[in-house]
Amino acid sequence: MIELKNLSVTLGAAAAVRDASLSIQAGDRLGVVGESGCGKSMLALSMMGMVPDALAVSGQITLNGTAMPPRDETAWRPHRARSMAMIFQEPMAALNPLRRIGDTVMEPMRVHLGLSREDAIKRTLDLFAETGIRDPELRLRQYPHQLSGGQRQRVLIALALACDPALLIADEPTTALDANVSLRITDLLVRLSRQRNMALVLISHDLGAVARATKDILVMYGGDIVERGPTAAVLAHPAHPYTKGLLGARPRIEQAAGKRRHLPTIPGSVPGLFDLPKGCRFSGRCSVEMPHCARSKPENVNTEQGQAACHQLKEGHNGG
Amino acid sequence: MRRENLPQMHGAVRMGYFIFRRLVGFVLTLLAVSVVVFLAMNVLPGDPALNILGIESSEDARAALREQLGLDEPAVFRYFQWIFNAVQGDFGVSYSYGVPVSELIVERIPMTLSLAFSGMVLTTVVALVMGITAASHHKKTGDWVVMLLSQLGVAIPAFWLSMLLVLLFAVKLRWLPPGGFAGWDDPLAAMRSLVLPTVSLALVQSAVLARVTRSSALEVIRHDFVRTARASGFSRQRVLWRHVLPNALIPIVTIVGLQFAALVSGTIVIENVFYLPGLGRLIFQSISNRDLFTVQALVMMFAVIVVSANFLVDIAYVLIDPRLKARTE
Ligand SMILES: Nc1ncnc2c1ncn2[C@@H]1O[C@H](COP(=O)(O)OP(=O)(O)OP(=O)(O)O)[C@@H](O)[C@H]1O
Ligand code: SF4
Numbered sequence: 001m002i003e004l005k006n007l008s009v010t011l012g013a014a015a016a017v018r019d020a021s022l023s024i025q026a027g028d029r030l031g032v033v034g035e036s037g038c039g040k041s042m043l044a045l046s047m048m049g050m051v052p053d054a055l056a057v058s059g060q061i062t063l064n065g066t067a068m069p070p071r072d073e074t075a076w077r078p079h080r081a082r083s084m085a086m087i088f089q090e091p092m093a094a095l096n097p098l099r100r101i102g103d104t105v106m107e108p109m110r111v112h113l114g115l116s117r118e119d120a121i122k123r124t125l126d127l128f129a130e131t132g133i134r135d136p137e138l139r140l141r142q143y144p145h146q147l148s149g150g151q152r153q154r155v156l157i158a159l160a161l162a163c164d165p166a167l168l169i170a171d172e173p174t175t176a177l178d179a180n181v182s183l184r185i186t187d188l189l190v191r192l193s194r195q196r197n198m199a200l201v202l203i204s205h206d207l208g209a210v211a212r213a214t215k216d217i218l219v220m221y222g223g224d225i226v227e228r229g230p231t232a233a234v235l236a237h238p239a240h241p242y243t244k245g246l247l248g249a250r251p252r253i254e255q256a257a258g259k260r261r262h263l264p265t266i267p268g269s270v271p272g273l274f275d276l277p278k279g280c281r282f283s284g285r286c287s288v289e290m291p292h293c294a295r296s297k298p299e300n301v302n303t304e305q306g307q308a309a310c311h312q313l314k315e316g317h318n319g320g
Numbered sequence: 321m322r323r324e325n326l327p328q329m330h331g332a333v334r335m336g337y338f339i340f341r342r343l344v345g346f347v348l349t350l351l352a353v354s355v356v357v358f359l360a361m362n363v364l365p366g367d368p369a370l371n372i373l374g375i376e377s378s379e380d381a382r383a384a385l386r387e388q389l390g391l392d393e394p395a396v397f398r399y400f401q402w403i404f405n406a407v408q409g410d411f412g413v414s415y416s417y418g419v420p421v422s423e424l425i426v427e428r429i430p431m432t433l434s435l436a437f438s439g440m441v442l443t444t445v446v447a448l449v450m451g452i453t454a455a456s457h458h459k460k461t462g463d464w465v466v467m468l469l470s471q472l473g474v475a476i477p478a479f480w481l482s483m484l485l486v487l488l489f490a491v492k493l494r495w496l497p498p499g500g501f502a503g504w505d506d507p508l509a510a511m512r513s514l515v516l517p518t519v520s521l522a523l524v525q526s527a528v529l530a531r532v533t534r535s536s537a538l539e540v541i542r543h544d545f546v547r548t549a550r551a552s553g554f555s556r557q558r559v560l561w562r563h564v565l566p567n568a569l570i571p572i573v574t575i576v577g578l579q580f581a582a583l584v585s586g587t588i589v590i591e592n593v594f595y596l597p598g599l600g601r602l603i604f605q606s607i608s609n610r611d612l613f614t615v616q617a618l619v620m621m622f623a624v625i626v627v628s629a630n631f632l633v634d635i636a637y638v639l640i641d642p643r644l645k646a647r648t649e
């Protein structure tokens with residue numbers, strides 16, 4: 001359905017995303033994890049044709065078999081809301097504060113599908129029911145500031161579903177919500193993806209949510225996809241030192257159940273875009289680093305679980 | 321959709337109360353203005369009869385005039401009488417025209433209001449188009465062009481520009497009349513005579529408002545909901561006019577309110593430049609005729625227009641932003 005080949009998003013000499021390749025089919029549920037600033041949102045925005053003007057995009061994006069020029073608004077616009085939709089981190093900020101919820105959710109249906117107001121209201125009420133929005137009739141007339149955070153995020157999900165997209169990209173949809181609500185929103189996304197056979201890309205800081213919701217996982221660090229594979233397998237037997245680091249510092253599941261889970265801390269922090277090492281992005285923070293890591297970029301190698309890019313693995317030290 | 325909903329009802333009641341409170345403020349403001357106007361015209365300058373007749377007049381003549389105009393009464397009494405009559409539409413009889421002041425006002429107010437409104441509409445349309453265009457081409461050619469034009473608009477004196485316009489469109493091209501007004505009977509001719517005065521009034525104001533619109537829109541464009549609208553596949557124009565503009569309106573409306581006051585006083589000059597029979601020309605003539613009641617009524621009229629505009633702006637805020645409605649208690 002959508003395919004990225006050697007996609008890079010760069011700011012001058014610095015790369016927010018480097019050589020990313022991936023392919024998403026109907027019904028896929030893909031998790032994307034990584035610390036803050038690792039390029040997760042950039043990867044997602046490039047799938048919407050919405051990378052900020054300041055950054056350059058290279059590589060190939062293919063949507064339903066058509067090559068998409070990364071920055072051609074007229075090429076992307078007809079696909080937005082219909083082929084793919086995106087929901088964002090901060091539900092309050094993502095809704096137009098001056099519009100009634102009903103008008104907001106109805107707008108894409110009326111503009112793209114040409115529905116009459118009555119039909120749009122009907123469809124919106126159906127979506128409200130599907131996304132678990134309480135008091136649907138009342139919500140139609142309310143404004144975003146009158147809703148709770150969880151209800152707002154459901155409204156955004158309903159808005160994203162308005163034109164029945166084949167792919168839903170959720171960029172940290174629950175970061176602004178408390179743990180219980182967050183859990184329910186994640187489950188809602190999974191249910192919607194199953195029922196509609198809609199592909200889901202779930203970007204999250206929350207490894208627990210990704211473990212729960214997705215079939216496959218991408219681990220990103222410093223703009224590189226450092227490891228990928230089936231979610232359960234990768235999380236159970238991580239091959240890449242960075243993935244291990246993420247998991248190692250992670251609170252144990254039973255401790256964390258029902259509580260808010262922050263991404264664990266690996267010693268040090270992600271360097272700025274311009275300070276990333278040229279070779280393996282993780283060198284400098286890696287506990288099993290070798291002398292040439294900082295200079296040469298590790299190739300993807302097949303692991304038992306999937307793929308990972310690390311010199312240790314290339315040299316046969318598969319530390320599963 | 322049904323209307324029987326409780327929160328909605330409460331909203332309507334609250335809104336009614338809000339408007340009521342603003343109305344009270346509106347009336348109080350006008351009363352305060354009336355006191356100032358009355359003091360300025362009757363008490364501070366000393367003997368009004370002397371002002372009207374001049375220092376060469378005889379004491380007898382002044383006494384006669386004082387009696388004729390009822391100026392013998394104490395000032396406080398005269399103030400209340402003025403207000404009491406004014407609210408009934410009676411502003412006394414014009415000393416120089418010999419007809420009731422209210423007749424003069426009714427006859428001339430359409431001109432001034434048409435000028436002020438058409439000036440405001442033109443200002444707003446030009447400013448919104450320019451400001452939104454500039455914001456959507458931020459730091460690109462469109463932005464620079466608009467900023468340059470508005471810089472010129474602000475820098476060039478309005479009266480000089482109106483003279484140039486008259487020279488070009490009235491004298492050289494003969495498309496429009498250079499001034500004067502043939503009456504409202506021929507609407508097309510009336511509108512033609514209003515074109516140049518309106519443009520002269522609006523040019524500077526729209527340059528200012530375009531800048532306000534641009535910076536307000538630039539501030540709004542950064543918000544996440546604009547990204548949501550874009551991610552929903554809406555056209556650039558829809559995103560700008562339906563999502564960005566409404567959210568940029570609060571500062572714009574504030575400035576429009578202030579500009580309306582400026583436009584209304586601007587009509588005084590413009591009506592005199594273009595020989596248009598409106599309140600502005602009337603007040604000029606009344607001042608040179610020392611027509612006390614007329615001037616007093618006209619100053620009050622201008623104040624009413626300006627204060628009403630501000631009242632409407634206050635109401636507009638709440639209509640624009642539902643979050644403010646929640647805060648109206
Ligand atoms: N508009 C922009 N202009 C220039 N650089 C940007 C811009 N937006 C993001 N970046 C940079 O791109 C890099 C990747 O950012 P991105 O938002 O994709 O990270 P992320 O993984 O989504 O992080 P987070 O978890 O904080 O959302 C960061 O180094 C960031 O500083
Ligand atoms: S390539 Fe080197 S620095 Fe990078 S993760 Fe592997 S061992 Fe660590």
Ligand SMILES: [Mg+2]
Nearest residue numbers: 040041042171
């Ligand atoms: Mg992000």
